[in-house]
Amino acid sequence: LAGLLGGAAWALGPALLRARAGTSEILSTLLLNYVAILFMEYLYYGPWRDPAGMGFPGTAMLPEAAMLPRLGATRLHPGFGLALLLSGAAYVLLFRTRWGYRVRVTGQAPQAAAYAGFSPTGRMLLVLTGSGALAGLAGAGEVCGLHGRLQDGLAVGLGYEGIVAACLARQHPLAVAPAALGLAFLAVGGDQLQSDLGLPASIGIVLESILLLTFLAAASCITPAALQRWRLRHAG
Secondary structure (H helix, E strand, C coil): CHHHHHHHHHHHHHHHHHHHHCCCHHHHHHHHHHHHHHHHHHHHHCCCCCCCCCCCCECCCCCHHHCCCCCCCCCCCHHHHHHHHHHHHHHHHHHCCHHHHHHHHHHHCHHHHHHCCCCHHHHHHHHHHHHHHHHHHHHHHHHHHHHCCCECCCCCCHHHHHHHHHHHCCCCHHHHHHHHHHHHHHHHHHHHHHHHHCCCCCHHHHHHHHHHHHHHHHHHHCCHHHHHHCCCCCCC
């Protein structure tokens, strides 16, 4: 609950800037990432530092009651099922309700939304703060499900992976989970390539970049106009 509310509160600033001043939420949230990282470092290097941690930066371990249970012998925890459930809920909200229809129109065609009389301010605030709440929930799951405390190394860029997953899913809620799983398999496979074949540690990022660039190139080329001009033919 704290992660949910904290994420919403953290996103409220960029949401207000976007709704009131037209400031790009991409720019403001990316810059706030570094503020969040520095604030977290201040906490586990300073007032929240574990006095029994032998000088290592990090908070004390969470009590067992605050940890999410693991699923069998894996590193999976109930946050995985919650992510799938929230993907389905987001689909229903965006594609099966009048409010979701207005949100999609406002995001894809702001001028058409204004002509139809849709007020974007309230929806923009709710969507952006809701997105921040989901991000905070994901972060809380990472802490309570895997690490058990705040420590150095938590900021590994999972939010940027979320952008890639959303792009590969073409912003469709039901496709986000399969896209994220594919990226996870790619990351684990990259680590295996590094250990077995002695490839550089960046091989996973390189493979992910190739996948994303190929997808973007295909998506920009395969347009309705292109389909009208070209058709596939069997070469044999």
